[in-house]
Amino acid sequence: MNKSGITKLQAILIIVVVVIAAAGGIAYYFLTQQKPVEVVEIVYWEFGGIGSEHIYMPWLCEQFNKEHPNIKVKWEHKSWMEKRDILISSFITGTAPDIVSQDTGSLGDFVEMGYYVPLDTFPDWEKVKAIFVPEVIETVKYKDHYWGVPTYFDGAPFLAINVDAFKKAGLVDAEGNILIPTTWEELIEYAKKAQEANPGMYGFLFPVPTYNDMVMFEAIVYQNGGRWLDPETGKPVVDDPAWKSVAQLYHDLVHVYKVSPEGVIDTDYYKCIMAFLQGKAAMALGLTWFRCIESEMNITTPFKWVSTLFPINTGKTYPRGKYPTVSMIMDPTTTFYIISASKHREEAWEFIKWIALNGYIDRYGPDAPTGVPILGRAPATYGQWKNQKWRELEPYLTKLYEEGKLFQGAQGIPTFRGIIELLEKHLPDAVKAVILEYKTADEAFRDLQRAAEKIVGAE
Incomplete structure (x- = not known):
């Protein structure tokens, strides 16, 4: 008999109980630990x-x-x-x-x-x-x-108007509210009057060299009855009066009506709006984000201004395109x-x-x-x-x-394969050529048509 009084069977049972208890404790520990979240x-x-x-x-x-x-x-x-x-x-x-x-x-x-x-x-x-x-x-x-x-x-095309400059030029109705230009002819007339009444101020500013600037140009074209691609054939249609008329308007604002500076070819949308907010122009072309730039630059504009849709071409002075008017393109x-x-x-x-x-x-x-x-x-x-x-x-x-x-007559911004290249390079080149009088509008947009056909045809 064992001196300790414990039989061999009892010893084995004790060892088994201890092992089971230990295993249970280990299992309980792992089971109660919170699993790490997989992020x-x-x-x-x-x-x-x-x-x-x-x-x-x-x-x-x-x-x-x-x-x-x-x-x-x-x-x-x-x-x-x-x-x-x-x-x-x-x-x-x-x-x-x-x-x-x-x-x-x-x-x-x-x-x-x-x-x-x-x-x-x-x-x-x-x-x-x-x-x-x-x-x-x-x-x-x-x-x-x-x-x-x-x-x-962001909607285009939009027009920012210096209310104070318009009032000084007498561009108000019987109730004293400013006159909002609704046609290209009124845009030109109001720009001339505002410039004359406000020395040191241009009548109208517009941007040219960058992608965003050409989105505005494109928006006026769509408003003027133009398209990049024919809706039925999918083929480029930029050698068209709708495109050439907008380019001609840009040219004439600088050289004929003299309400815009020649430096617009180097003025991007940011500089254009900054100049307007600093009181250097009675009107400026842009998108709906005029106040973005105002807030970004923390500018306290010393005059009242408003924004509205860009005026429509009636077709009296400049030709229109054949497609329906798009009042605004949205991006x-x-x-x-x-x-x-x-x-x-x-x-x-x-x-x-x-x-x-x-x-x-x-x-x-x-x-x-x-x-x-x-x-x-x-x-x-x-x-x-x-x-x-x-x-x-x-x-x-x-x-x-x-x-x-x-939103009446509005649509999303045109999008198709190759459009970014056209907006970033070929369209600015065409517009600049017309403004600088290197090419006529006919010549510039004939060249743009060839470029568009090559790019879209490569799809």
Whole structure:
């Protein structure tokens, strides 16, 4: 018998109990430990934008990340002027992001290259679509699919008017309200009178050398009955009176009516609006984002000014094109897209959907939740149009919207493969040649027609 009084069987049983208890304790420890959350990182590139937007977008990412511990959205800002090259290079090098926000003018180019994912294939797309004014959401449609989610739209062509300069020139009605030019003839007449009554001030300024400047030119062309491509044949139709008349108007404003300086060929949209806001012009061509530049530069403009739609060509002085008038072309230049190279498409959509369905696009404007107002961005959603601060800042646009006239005859910015090259290079060259009198409008747009046929024909 064992001196300890414990039999061999008892000892074995004790060892078994100890082992089971230890194993149970170890198992309980591992079972009760919280498993680490697997975090999916989403890379979001914002192309362009203004300072207040560069505050809002990272703030949105931060709020989303707090509410979604399994997803981390990383915001990065990228150059607007280099957006095309940057995105194409990222596909070549395998460094493409998951999400980008940029314009709709390049939508056709990037869809044709296979860079975007159609968003109408994701759950809850119809809920997202429903918050938008129909005309605006249609700008992200291409070849029967919706590819993006806008946050606002930039509309063209628009006209900024110095109210004080107009009143000094006597350009007012019986009630003392300024006269708004509604035709090209009135634009020229009012520019001449305002320039004469306000020494040191040009009657009208317009920009020329960059992509954005040519979007404005293109918008006037569409308003004037022109098109890049014939809707039925898909062939270029730029050797046309609609295009040549706008170029001729630009030329005549400088050389015939002398209400615009020759330096416009080197004046981009930013310099143009800055000059207007500094009181150097009675009127200026632009888009709906005049107040973006005003707020970005923190300018306190020493005069009252308003913006409205650019006047229409009646055909009396300058020929019109054969296609229906497009009152305004719209380009939501901060539109969310999901990149086809993304391995996390569902999570990317979750972020975009969260922004849309939680009121963050509705608050993209003067009442941004960051406390830093975003100004000069035309409303894309029904909620944005209800914002009282926007309505007070833009009474003319609000009036047109309420009367159902703002979107009447409006359409999305033209988009097709090759259009960016035409807008960045060939169209500015043609317009400059006419203004500088190197070529006639007929010659310049005959050359542009050849270039367009070559580019579009290469599709």
